[in-house]
Amino acid sequence: MLDISHLTKTYGTVKAVDDLTLHIAPGEIYGFIGHNGAGKTTTLKACTGILGFDGGDITICGTSIKKDPIACKKQIAYIPDNPDMYEFMTGIKFLNFIADIFGVSKKDREERIAKYADHFELTPDLGQIVSAYSHGMKQKLAIIAAWIHDPKLIIMDEPFVGLDPMAAHKLKEMMREVCDAGGAIFFSTHVLEVAEKLCDKVAIIKDGRLIRSGTMDEVKGDSSLEDVFLELEE
Amino acid sequence: MLKALLKKQIAEIFQNILRSRKTGKTRTGAARIAAVIGFALILVGVLGGTFAFFAAGTISQLITVGAGWLYMIIFAGAAFIFGLFGSVFNTFSTLYQAKDNDLLLSMPIPSRVILTARLAAVYVMGLIYSSIVMIPAIIVYIVKARPGFGAAAGCFAFLIPLSLLILTFSCALGWVVAKLSAKLKNKSFFTVIIAVAFMALYYFLYFKAQGAIAALVQNGAVFASQIKESAYPVYAVGTAACGNPVSLLIVTAAVAAVLLLTCFIMSRGFIRTVTVSGGQTKKEYVKKELKTSSADGALFSKELKRFTSSPAYMLNAGTGTLFMIVAGVAVLIKGGELSASLVSQFGRGTVIAIASAALCFLVSTNFITAPSISLEGRSIWLPQSLPVSAWQVLRSKLAVHLAVTEIPALFCGICMWAVLRPSVAEGALLVTLPLVFGLFTAAFGLFVNLMRPNLNWISETAVIKQSLSAFLVMIADMILSIAFIVLWFILRLTSSDAVFYMLIWLVVFAACAGIFLALLKKKGPEVFRSL
Structure with a gap:
């Protein structure tokens, strides 16, 4: 589904990501953890085509993001760590805009908006402009927008920040549903308990380099993920 | 405390002078002095003069x-x-x-x-x-x-x-x-x-x-x-x-x-x-049938909504639209009398050149594309991550500028044609020249803003009203439209030269528009992706 091969990205003389290789298969929830500034967001942004990179390649469903970014972007959805959306639009207009861009049929978009907005109890607020939304509401809107075109791969940067416990629980369910349907999830998080319970696989990045990856059991063994992470960070 | 806030506030006004948009770094002494002198020259030289x-x-x-x-x-x-x-x-x-x-x-x-x-x-x-x-x-x-x-x-x-x-x-x-x-x-x-x-x-x-x-x-x-x-x-x-x-x-x-x-x-x-969040009470959303459109249509609607949702944007970058509509109506009501006296004094060709220049000037007061990239602000990740090409995004910005500017320009041009009664060639140029100039201003504004964007604004006024890109585009467009008529009088042209003179400017504006459109299409996507 997602192949990151020898990804290298530099900012000036600083290597933000250094020769990173990861493979995310269909049906996997893949957690990406690391300290602040480790290179997580840079990697995620490179996977979505927002950020160019200096070395290596990223392919989504076999298509290189460098060679055909639009074909790749059609397959994915991205939720950044701070979803700044079009504040001048109402929630429903924003979702309809995203559906238009992805060419979602009228029937599908209406069904999905109704389903996910009800999931997150956002339906009554869809007529409000986005600038009036709280951080959590914006996060919920970004999640609905991400799910609206039924993507094969969903890339998320800290998706649980700002969500209430009920919404976080719903999101976990939705993530599992995507994977059960043959899709994949690649997301970063600092909440190690969530990663430990939710992820099939996990990758730990430090100073731009991948220091450990694999199934949860392979990475943490008998310890907790937190212990392993702290040990690797030292 | 007040000193720190004052520094922040003043820096916000003068950030285009104090900070290089290209590198994001504070300008050094010499570059800063040069930027200040350049800014002062435009203000003092043009307006003060x-x-x-x-x-x-x-x-x-x-x-x-x-x-x-x-x-x-x-x-x-x-x-x-x-x-x-x-x-x-x-x-x-x-x-x-x-x-x-x-x-x-x-x-x-x-x-x-x-x-x-x-x-x-x-x-x-x-x-x-x-x-x-x-x-x-x-x-x-x-x-x-x-x-x-x-x-x-x-x-x-x-x-x-x-x-x-x-x-x-x-x-x-x-x-x-x-x-x-x-x-x-x-x-x-x-x-x-x-x-x-x-x-x-x-x-x-x-x-x-x-x-x-x-x-x-x-x-x-x-x-x-x-x-x-x-x-x-x-x-x-x-x-x-x-x-x-x-x-x-x-x-x-x-x-x-x-x-x-x-x-x-x-x-x-x-x-x-x-x-205060507004006097309106919170209204619960009632499900309605959603309208679908193409990706290009959605991008256009989004850009148009961005424009119409901001009074500052409309007032500063789009007043020309209002001026052109008012001018068109005024020409229809009062233009006959005035044009008769002007035609008898200067000749029809000269009056048509003046009218065309006046319309170009009104067109130049619309600079909707000039802050349009900057206005993406922190939501720039959206067009960058969506499955649309950067050229599609840029094109939607151009389209809104053209829709808001060219329709009233066409209306005003037709009103002028009706009142001035030019020959077919003169009339066609009277109407076409401002439209082509409008295309140039749209492409030029977008190109300048793409090269000098400010995505980290706190108040949108900073990019609409106080940004170097908006200011430069507005001044350059105005100077061009004024140069058009000043040159007419400097060259001591007569009415019979009108068609040839306007045709030359039409070619110049069309060439400039073509150059900037080509630059936008060729270099634009790469620059847009790197923002």
């Missing part, structure tokens, strides 16, 4: 009859209107709509300190605008009237009460707008109506003022004695403007008192006003 020209033509008659103070009153009045016009639209957004209001209010900063820092920004804008009029007028006064060193210094000191008076009025108007806006649902629409009404008043005064000033200058002695007898405070302001220390002190004290009173009233409800 125009006012100096008017001042030199007005002063002699008034000085001869001993009414130098009346001359200063005239220009102080002009500076007041110009300064108020320049800063009033800024006041509402700077004081009440700044994105960092919540952040600052959450800190242990008294609201009066936040208000003072915000007011400083408004004051600086008013001071700059009023100085553009007043400083050339003062220099002309000093050269012609030779008032002595003390009085000359007093003339410059008069800028203090004048700019404080502008600040007072800007604040009062901004406060009224904020109070009314807090109670209304459709704020953008309301703000635009208020601003358009204000602009209409401004232009009404401006056109009326020309006749009034001419009458004042011709009958300077009579008016001077009448004002002195029946409106002594006005005379006192005039003498203060001429550097009389006692008058200056009294005027300054009076203005300061009014300003303090205004600030006191404003500060009382400041927190409530900036934190």
Whole structure:
């Protein structure tokens, strides 16, 4: 589904990501953890085509993001760590805009908006402009927008920040549903308990380099993920 | 605390001069000085020069009859209107709509300190605008009237009460707008109506003022004695403007008192006003049938919504649309009479060239694309991550500029055609030339903003009104449209040259538009992706 091969990205003389290789298969929830500034967001942004990179390649469903970014972007959805959306639009207009861009049929978009907005109890607020939304509401809107075109791969940067416990629980369910349907999830998080319970696989990045990856059991063994992470960070 | 806030506020105004958009780093000494000089040259050279020209033509008659103070009153009045016009639209957004209001209010900063820092920004804008009029007028006064060193210094000191008076009025108007806006649902629409009404008043005064000033200058002695007898405070302001220390002190004290009173009233409800979310009650969303459109259609609608949802954007970058519609109607109503006299004086071809230049000038006042990239702000990740090409995104910005500008330009051009009754070739050029010029301004504005974007703004005014890219595009477009007609007279062309002359400009504008469109298409996507 997602192949990151020898990804290298530099900012000036600083290597933000250094020769990173990861493979995310269909049906996997893949957690990406690391300290602040480790290179997580840079990697995620490179996977979505927002950020160019200096070395290596990223392919989504076999298509290189460098060679055909639009074909790749059609397959994915991205939720950044701070979803700044079009504040001048109402929630429903924003979702309809995203559906238009992805060419979602009228029937599908209406069904999905109704389903996910009800999931997150956002339906009554869809007529409000986005600038009036709280951080959590914006996060919920970004999640609905991400799910609206039924993507094969969903890339998320800290998706649980700002969500209430009920919404976080719903999101976990939705993530599992995507994977059960043959899709994949690649997301970063600092909440190690969530990663430990939710992820099939996990990758730990430090100073731009991948220091450990694999199934949860392979990475943490008998310890907790937190212990392993702290040990690797030292 | 206040010092830190003032530094932030001033840096926001001058960030294009203080910081390089290309590298994001603060400019070094030499680059900073060069940027300041360039900015000052445009302000002083272009606008200041125009006012100096008017001042030199007005002063002699008034000085001869001993009414130098009346001359200063005239220009102080002009500076007041110009300064108020320049800063009033800024006041509402700077004081009440700044994105960092919540952040600052959450800190242990008294609201009066936040208000003072915000007011400083408004004051600086008013001071700059009023100085553009007043400083050339003062220099002309000093050269012609030779008032002595003390009085000359007093003339410059008069800028203090004048700019404080502008600040007072800007604040009062901004406060009224904020109070009314807090109670209304459709704020953008309301703000635009208020601003358009204000602009209409401004232009009404401006056109009326020309006749009034001419009458004042011709009958300077009579008016001077009448004002002195029946409106002594006005005379006192005039003498203060001429550097009389006692008058200056009294005027300054009076203005300061009014300003303090205004600030006191404003500060009382400041927190409530900036934190109010609007008078509307929260309306629950009722499911409706959704309309679908293509990706291009969605991008266009989004851009158009961005434009119409921001009063500042509409008022600063889109007023040309209103001017063109008004001009078209005015031409239909009054144009026949005027065109007959102009045609008999200059010949039809010349009048058509003038009309075309005038329409190009109106087109140049629309610079919708110039801040459009910057306005993406922190939501730039959306068009970058969605499955649309960067060229599609850029094209949607061009399309909105063209839709908002070219339709009224076409309307105005057709009105001119109907009234001027040109030949087919002249008429076709009269209508086409402004349209092609509009295409050039759209492409040029977008290209400049793409090369010099500011995505980290706090108040959108910073990119719409105070950004170098918007300013450069507006000035360059205006200069081009003026050059079109100035060159006509410099070359001493006659009516028979109109078609050939306009055709050359059409080719020039089309070539320039083609170059910038090609640059946008070739380089644009790569630059857009790297933002």
